[in-house]
Every structure is written in structure tokens, then in C-alpha cells.
Amino acid sequence: MKRLLRYSSTALRVSALLQVAAATLAFWSAPSAHAQDGARLAQQLCAACHGIHGDSKSPMFPKLNGQTHDYLVAQLKGFGQHQRGESDARSYMWAIASQLDDPTIASLADYFSQQAPTAGGGTADAALVAQGQMIFEQGLPDKGVPACASCHGAQGQGNAQFPRLAGQHADYLMRQIEVFQNGTRANAPVMSAVAHTLGKDDAKAVTAFLQSR
Ligand code: HEC
Ligand code: HEC
Incomplete structure (x- = not known):
């Protein structure tokens, strides 16, 4: 199978x-x-x-x-x-x-x-989404994770060179965080630095939150 x-x-x-x-x-x-x-x-x-x-x-x-x-x-x-x-x-x-x-x-x-953006699919895991929202809005100061909202916009809507993340497929976002981390997507040093601060569970939470927007 x-x-x-x-x-x-x-x-x-x-x-x-x-x-x-x-x-x-x-x-x-x-x-x-x-x-x-x-x-x-x-x-x-x-x-x-x-x-x-x-x-x-x-x-x-x-x-x-x-x-x-x-x-x-x-x-x-x-x-x-x-x-x-x-x-x-x-x-x-x-x-x-x-x-x-x-x-x-x-x-x-x-x-x-x-083109009008569409909201991504919801996810049943409310706790994961809430954790992701916290990371997106406030970052994780203890781990050096900055608030994503400071660059990607309060609603994840993006601005100029900072992409919209709201409504994007969580799996796609997750893959991008991975390729920023492993260096194969090396076009954006700022975002690569941010990606390196994210643990796998943090990345899962924040991408689940973004897809739910
Ligand atoms: C200091 C500004 C800054 C912060 C803070 C930031 N980002 Fe980014 N991010 C960027 C830039 C700039 C890009 C676009 C990179 C490029 O041009 O390819 C980007 C791109 C991305 C992408 C790729 C999107 C796509 O469509 O391929 C993801 C995913 C992402 N950021 C997630 C996050 C998450 C999650 C956080 C919070 C933990 C975060 N970013 C915080 C600047 C930032
Ligand atoms: C055969 C399938 C295919 C076609 C046709 C295609 N794309 Fe893509 N595109 C992809 C894939 C797969 C990715 C994700 C690449 C990655 O993960 O790095 C992508 C990524 C992108 C991105 C980056 C988005 C982001 O959030 O960073 C842009 C912009 C884009 N494509 C624009 C276009 C445009 C414009 C066209 C038509 C002229 C087009 N693509 C045609 C498969 C395609």
C-alpha cells in the first residue's frame, strides 16, 4: 500500500x-x-x-x-x-x-x-493553535524566538518583502522552516536566523496556527 x-x-x-x-x-x-x-x-x-x-x-x-x-x-x-x-x-x-x-x-x-486570500483549513487541535498564536504574537523570549508578527504583520498578512503566512498550508510552511534551517533555502539570512531558534514543536504549533487563519 x-x-x-x-x-x-x-x-x-x-x-x-x-x-x-x-x-x-x-x-x-x-x-x-x-x-x-x-x-x-x-x-x-x-x-x-x-x-x-x-x-x-x-x-x-x-x-x-x-x-x-x-x-x-x-x-x-x-x-x-x-x-x-x-x-x-x-x-x-x-x-x-x-x-x-x-x-x-x-x-x-x-x-x-x-486575488482575495482564502482562510486555510481549520485544525481540531485547539491547544496547538493557541500555543502557535502565542509564539506568533509574542515569540519565545527564553529561546530567543522573536515574535513573527513583528515582520509578518499582526494578522500574518505580510507586508512588502515580508510574505503573507496567514492561511498558507501548514505542511508547506513547515517544509520552508526546515529548508531555512538546513541551509538549502539560503536566500534570506534574516529568516534563516529566525528558523534556527525554532524547535520542531514550536514550528508545528506556529504553522498550525497560521493555517487556521
Ligand atoms: C526579522 C523579520 C522576520 C521575523 C521576526 C520572522 N520572519 Fe519569517 N520571513 C522573513 C522574511 C524577510 C521572509 C522572506 C524570505 C525570502 O525573501 O525568501 C520570511 C519568510 C518566512 C517563511 C517562508 C514563507 C513562504 O511563503 O515561503 C516562513 C514559513 C516564515 N518566514 C515563518 C516565520 C515564523 C514562523 C516566524 C516567527 C517564529 C517568522 N517567520 C519571523 C522575516 C522574518
Ligand atoms: C509544476 C507545478 C508548478 C507550476 C506549473 C508552477 N509552480 Fe510555482 N511552485 C511550485 C512548487 C512545488 C513550489 C514550492 C517550492 C518549494 O517548496 O520551494 C512553488 C513555489 C512558488 C512560489 C513561492 C511561493 C512562496 O510562498 O514562497 C511562487 C511565487 C510561485 N511558485 C509562482 C508561480 C507562478 C507565477 C507560476 C506560473 C507562471 C508557477 N509558480 C507555476 C510548483 C509549480
């Missing part, structure tokens, strides 16, 4: 990638293709993984709806320059981002930052 599951998730990934290859070809070869048209590219290409309007339903793919404009621009440029080295960034985003010029990136960022 385990093997079957692993197989089907690989098959899913391969089929998503094939779909994307086809969509990319169709987009760039259409006579009316207009590189700056972020809304159209978002629907034809990005939606295959990130969901309609960026409202991803799978923790494999981060939600992009309501993400801040400046963060989106920085990430898309960063993927193109291989600044995020974690394996999912390499497999999925490096090639796509390398095809995007600056006006197209700006247009995609306009589009996704203007």
Missing part, C-alpha cells in the same frame, strides 16, 4: 509536469500570446499547480492568492537565479521562472497579489 501510494504520488507529479509542459508550449506559441499578460499566464500555466486564482488545495503547492507583490517579484526573480536551492524549488520553479521576463513577473505579481 505504501509503495502504491508512493507510486501514485510520483505519477501525479509526472502528470502535473507533462500538463505544464503542454501548457507552456501552448502559451508561448499562441499567436496572440502576450508575455505581460499575467492573468492569462496564471490561468493557463500556474493554476495547474497553484490552483485557480492561486488558491492551492494541496500542501505540495503554496497558495499565492493575496501574497504580497514585492515578495512574489523577489521569489520569481530568485528562482530564476537559483537562489532557492530546496529540491521542490529546483524541480518545479527554476525552469518556469527562467522563462519569465521582468514585465511578465510584475504582471503575475499584480495578478496574484490582487
